[in-house]
Amino acid sequence: MQRIMKRMTFLLLCFLLSLILSPTWGQEVAQEVTKEKLTLYHSVMCEDVQDRKPFNPTVVFPISRGKAYCYTLFEPVPVKTYIYHNWYRRDVLSFTIRLQVQPPSWATYSNIQLRESDRGPWRVEITDAEGNTFQTLRFSVTE
Amino acid sequence: MNSFWEFLSGIRWQDFVDILLNSYIIFRLYVLLRGTTILYMLMGVALLWFFQRIAVSLGLIVTSWLSQGLTAVAALIVVIIFGGEIRAAFRGKGLKAVFWGFPKHNPPSSVEVIADAVFDMAQKHTGSLIVFPGKKSLKGVVQNGIIWNGEVSKEMIISIFWHNNPVHDGAAILDGNQITEVGTILPLSQRMDLPKYYGTRHRAAIGLSESSDALVVATSEERGVVIAAKEGEVKVMHKRSDLANRLREHLGISVNRPHFWAKERLLLTAAGVLSVLLVTGVWFSLTRGWNSLLITMETPIEYTNRDSRLEILSTSANTVRLHLSGSYILLKSLRPDQVRVQLNLEPAKPGQNVFSITRNQVSVPPGIILSKVEPSTVEMEIDLSVTRTLPVQADWKGELARDLLITDVKLSPQTVKVVGSSRELEKISTIYTQKIPLEDVDKSGTRSVPLALGRQISVATDTPRQVTVSYKVEPRK
Numbered sequence: 001m002q003r004i005m006k007r008m009t010f011l012l013l014c015f016l017l018s019l020i021l022s023p024t025w026g027q028e029v030a031q032e033v034t035k036e037k038l039t040l041y042h043s044v045m046c047e048d049v050q051d052r053k054p055f056n057p058t059v060v061f062p063i064s065r066g067k068a069y070c071y072t073l074f075e076p077v078p079v080k081t082y083i084y085h086n087w088y089r090r091d092v093l094s095f096t097i098r099l100q101v102q103p104p105s106w107a108t109y110s111n112i113q114l115r116e117s118d119r120g121p122w123r124v125e126i127t128d129a130e131g132n133t134f135q136t137l138r139f140s141v142t143e
Numbered sequence: 144m145n146s147f148w149e150f151l152s153g154i155r156w157q158d159f160v161d162i163l164l165n166s167y168i169i170f171r172l173y174v175l176l177r178g179t180t181i182l183y184m185l186m187g188v189a190l191l192w193f194f195q196r197i198a199v200s201l202g203l204i205v206t207s208w209l210s211q212g213l214t215a216v217a218a219l220i221v222v223i224i225f226g227g228e229i230r231a232a233f234r235g236k237g238l239k240a241v242f243w244g245f246p247k248h249n250p251p252s253s254v255e256v257i258a259d260a261v262f263d264m265a266q267k268h269t270g271s272l273i274v275f276p277g278k279k280s281l282k283g284v285v286q287n288g289i290i291w292n293g294e295v296s297k298e299m300i301i302s303i304f305w306h307n308n309p310v311h312d313g314a315a316i317l318d319g320n321q322i323t324e325v326g327t328i329l330p331l332s333q334r335m336d337l338p339k340y341y342g343t344r345h346r347a348a349i350g351l352s353e354s355s356d357a358l359v360v361a362t363s364e365e366r367g368v369v370i371a372a373k374e375g376e377v378k379v380m381h382k383r384s385d386l387a388n389r390l391r392e393h394l395g396i397s398v399n400r401p402h403f404w405a406k407e408r409l410l411l412t413a414a415g416v417l418s419v420l421l422v423t424g425v426w427f428s429l430t431r432g433w434n435s436l437l438i439t440m441e442t443p444i445e446y447t448n449r450d451s452r453l454e455i456l457s458t459s460a461n462t463v464r465l466h467l468s469g470s471y472i473l474l475k476s477l478r479p480d481q482v483r484v485q486l487n488l489e490p491a492k493p494g495q496n497v498f499s500i501t502r503n504q505v506s507v508p509p510g511i512i513l514s515k516v517e518p519s520t521v522e523m524e525i526d527l528s529v530t531r532t533l534p535v536q537a538d539w540k541g542e543l544a545r546d547l548l549i550t551d552v553k554l555s556p557q558t559v560k561v562v563g564s565s566r567e568l569e570k571i572s573t574i575y576t577q578k579i580p581l582e583d584v585d586k587s588g589t590r591s592v593p594l595a596l597g598r599q600i601s602v603a604t605d606t607p608r609q610v611t612v613s614y615k616v617e618p619r620k
Contacts, residue, residue, distance in 0.1 A: 055620070059550070062543065121539075136534075142540055143541060
């Protein structure tokens with residue numbers, strides 16, 4: 001009878017302890033999930049993207065190279081969302097590209113075809129859907 | 144008729160002050176220097192200057208050049224040679240005497256006393272030689288005088304020429320009631336037409352009268368005759384009254400004293416009027432001379448009282464054309480810095496502003512008349528001046544070697560503080576460097592590059608105008 005009582009007391013204590021601890025533990029997990037936010041892990045201007053990796057990173061693009069790439073790697077990506085590459089030539093928005101990113105990490109890029117009239121200083125602003133800027137990359141298009 | 148009214152309306156109150164002030168200065172110079180040689184010399188210099196102006200207006204190049212030189216030399220000579228006389232004219236005079244008072248002439252001496260003394264000496268055949276100075280100074284003409292400074296009396300005069308007196312052979316100089324000098328040696332006349340019985344005393348009397356405006360009275364030892372010499376002319380005085388009248392005439396003494404002062408007043412009034420006329424003539428010839436001209440002058444607009452927060456974006460005109468008229472002399476000597484157009488920007492507000500350019504905003508030298516301003520209004524776009532901090536970006540140009548890549552660029556400082564109109568700064572979000580040539584780049588390095596700023600943008604005072612560009616060069620893969 002005494003053993004039964006001891007077991008009952010132990011089980012009751014365990015139950016009470018689980019009641020006390022279980023909601024707190026659950027909350028912390030939920031908070032960690034919500035705290036994780038979309039982060040730009042790496043971004044660079046490059047001459048090409050090969051095997052989802054930037055090739056020949058540079059800040060000066062001769063027109064003869066044909067294209068300029070803006071490579072971005074997001075990690076972590078909490079939820080599927082969109083990011084934007086806004087290309088400016090001398091403070092004037094040239095064009096905007098919307099790119100999808102998916103969890104848990106995602107590399108993506110955009111590029112422009114270089115023409116004679118594109119010569120001059122450029123920048124690419126990388127923003128989220130709300131327009132918050134992650135990073136601004138600056139480069140020049142030359143002869 | 145219209146031009147006459149225009150001419151009169153162009154005269155300002157300052158011009159009246161100008162004329163009156165200078166007239167008074169000339170009048171005072173006359174009053175202070177009256178009776179001195181310096182006055183005649185100054186008149187000569189003035190005549191030379193007048194002659195030079197005429198020569199200039201007639202286009203006589205050499206004459207005007209020569210007369211200009213002569214005027215300058217004459218002015219210098221006057222100051223050097225007559226320095227003593229100028230000092231004497233001003234010596235012992237207070238400010239009131241120089242600027243306001245009238246020098247009092249010595250009270251007339253008792254000419255009867257002098258005439259009595261002279262005729263008594265003539266009666267006793269006592270030789271005498273008495274000088275009564277005129278308006279010109281006798282300095283340099285008479286010599287070796289002994290200072291006497293004794294009051295005139297019959298006994299004193301007779302005792303000076305008493306034959307045992309050591310100074311009885313020279314001349315005595317009488318100025319007012321004072322015997323100022325005795326034993327003075329006078330210049331002898333060189334005239335050949337004088338009577339043979341004229342002795343040394345007569346020749347001395349005539350000699351001094353020839354070289355000055357003094358009256359010289361002499362009595363002869365041999366004949367006991369009294370003579371009076373003035374301006375080289377000798378008159379025999381038969382009676383005491385003749386001599387007394389001659390002396391009065393020379394000394395300007397009127398029997399009737401009020402008449403004398405009335406004459407003095409008339410003389411001074413005439414001198415004052417002449418001074419005004421002279422200065423008025425000079426003033427008009429300078430400012431409204433017969434060679435009146437009309438010129439156009441392009442003058443920059445100066446902005447005053449501008450609120451430091453306001454920035455001028457654009458103006459319809461930065462200069463205005465001023466139509467100016469005036470005498471040839473004044474316009475010829477007019478310098479651009481003497482003409483100013485100042486626009487008060489105190490009422491300026493951000494946006495479009497229109498300002499009228501009125502005569503009050505144009506300053507020209509006295510005597511020059513502003514006829515017209517073109518344009519009469521200036522439109523101005525004004526904006527608020529703001530300060531912003533903007534990122535700096537390197538602006539590369541040229542061709543990089545094909546086997547090289549610039550993989551990284553860092554700028555220091557990364558941002559700069561710039562000042563400019565809010566409208567201009569709203570349009571830009573980056574400040575670029577001036578073009579950096581790629582031809583020179585073959586390895587990693589650092590260089591200092593100036594900023595390329597727009598016309599209406601400048602860096603803040605605490606911000607450098609250059610940035611340091613550090614770049615990393617790697618071989619192309």
